[in-house]
Amino acid sequence: xxxxxxxxxxxxxxxxxxxxxxxxxxxxxxxxxxxxxxxxxxxxxxxxxxxxxxxxxxxxxxxxxxxxxxxxxxxxxxxxxxxxxxxxxxxxxxxxxxxxxxxxxxxxxxxxxxxxxxxxxxxxxxxxxxxxxxxxxxxxxxxxxxxxxxxxxxxxxxxxxxxxxxxxxxxxxxxxxxxxxxxxxxxxxxxxxxxxxxxxxxxxxxxxxxxxxxxxxxxxxxxxxxxxxxxxxxxxxxxxxxxxxxxxxxxxxxxxxxxxxxxxxxxxxxxxxxxxxxxxxxxxxxxxxxxxx
Numbered sequence: 001x002x003x004x005x006x007x008x009x010x011x012x013x014x015x016x017x018x019x020x021x022x023x024x025x026x027x028x029x030x031x032x033x034x035x036x037x038x039x040x041x042x043x044x045x046x047x048x049x050x051x052x053x054x055x056x057x058x059x060x061x062x063x064x065x066x067x068x069x070x071x072x073x074x075x076x077x078x079x080x081x082x083x084x085x086x087x088x089x090x091x092x093x094x095x096x097x098x099x100x101x102x103x104x105x106x107x108x109x110x111x112x113x114x115x116x117x118x119x120x121x122x123x124x125x126x127x128x129x130x131x132x133x134x135x136x137x138x139x140x141x142x143x144x145x146x147x148x149x150x151x152x153x154x155x156x157x158x159x160x161x162x163x164x165x166x167x168x169x170x171x172x173x174x175x176x177x178x179x180x181x182x183x184x185x186x187x188x189x190x191x192x193x194x195x196x197x198x199x200x201x202x203x204x205x206x207x208x209x210x211x212x213x214x215x216x217x218x219x220x221x222x223x224x225x226x227x228x229x230x231x232x233x234x235x236x237x238x239x240x241x242x243x244x245x246x247x248x249x250x251x252x253x254x255x256x257x258x259x260x261x262x263x264x265x266x267x268x269x270x271x272x273x274x275x276x277x278x279x280x281x282x283x284x285x286x287x288x289x290x291x292x293x
Contacts, residue, residue: 011164011188018160019197028053029098032091036142036205043087047078050094059097059291060090066287088141095145096122096288103155104292108162111169115289117155120238121148122285127234130277131264135226143230146211149204150231153195153212157187164188180216192216233260241278251275 024030028049035041050057057078064071064081071084082090100118107114125147132143157165168186171177180190189197195212207224214221214228215235221228233256240254253271256264265271 009188011186013188015157015161015188015194016197019156019194019201021160022156022198022201023102025102025202026053026056026098028056029095030202032095032098033202033204035091036139036145041087043079043082046087046091047082050078050090053098055101056094056097059101060093062291063093063097063288068284068287092141092144093288096125096148097291099148099152100288100292103152103159107158107166109166109169111166111173112154112158114155114158115293117151118292119285119289120242121151122288123238123242123282124148124150124231124234126281126285127238127278128230130274130281131230131234134264134266134270135230138226138230142207143227146208146227146231147234149195149199149208150211150215150235151191151195152198153191153193156194156198157183157189157191161187229260230264233264251278 025033031049032046035045050060060078061075061081063069064075064085069085075081075084085093100122104114104118125144128143128147129140132138132140154165157168164187165183168179168182171182171186172179177185180192183190187194192213192215196209199209199212207227210221210224211228211231215231218225218228218232236256237254241251244251253265253275265274
């Protein structure tokens with residue numbers, strides 16, 4: 001059941017007003033976002049930026065010393081972390097740490113779990129990076145950050161309008177209502193719309209704005225259809241793998257639209273390589289999540 005037009009408009013206006021109170025991202029994250037399309041950025045520039053945020057720097061070093069990166073010896077400096085992990089990997093990790101930290105913590109109710117939300121988002125980021133290897137025109141780093149942020153509107157609604165958002169998630173859990181319909185019903189806007197609005201406020205690159213807005217309807221993306229389609233594909237695979245893991249089953253790819261399969265997973269060998277790499281990389285996802293628990 002949908003609210004009356006007047007009620008819906010009031011909820012929408014309230015959310016739009018609340019978006020003015022959306023916190024700014026850490027300076028290092030905002031500045032790194034602006035360098036995504038700047039190949040002239042150097043390792044020294046990156047080290048200088050990260051060193052200005054000691055909390056992020058400390059978490060990065062902790063992650064660099066985790067077992068899954070397997071770096072030789074103890075990494076005690078940002079410069080060595082950048083040298084060993086690589087410029088793009090460190091930039092992606094810093095963006096991830098900064099964004100997750102801003103919206104970590106407990107949700108206001110039991111129908112939305114921020115830990116599960118970030119596990120899904122990080123898993124989509126990782127899957128998107130793996131899939132992007134099939135297309136040399138796509139940046140694995142851009143694929144990663146797009147996967148991380150595709151659902152950011154959900155956690156923003158939980159942050160700004162927790163009571164209404166919890167009602168939406170309750171409808172999804174108890175009545176099987178579609179996420180988008182439940183969000184519009186209870187909050188006034190859907191998470192894809194909220195994510196796009198936040199992307200504008202934070203001055204994200206255009207490809208991120210389009211991913212946030214169109215990941216549930218990738219055919220509508222006009223300026224960045226490739227990366228939006230990629231995120232939509234990863235977003236459809238990750239929940240299936242998660243359920244198979246819960247059921248203690250081996251990973252098996254779900255049915256994929258033919259045009260997506262031909263583009264991203266065109267042979268059984270591609271399927272096998274993707275699944276093998278996913279099994280390894282999912283442990284790194286959990287390593288990152290451990291930084292915030």
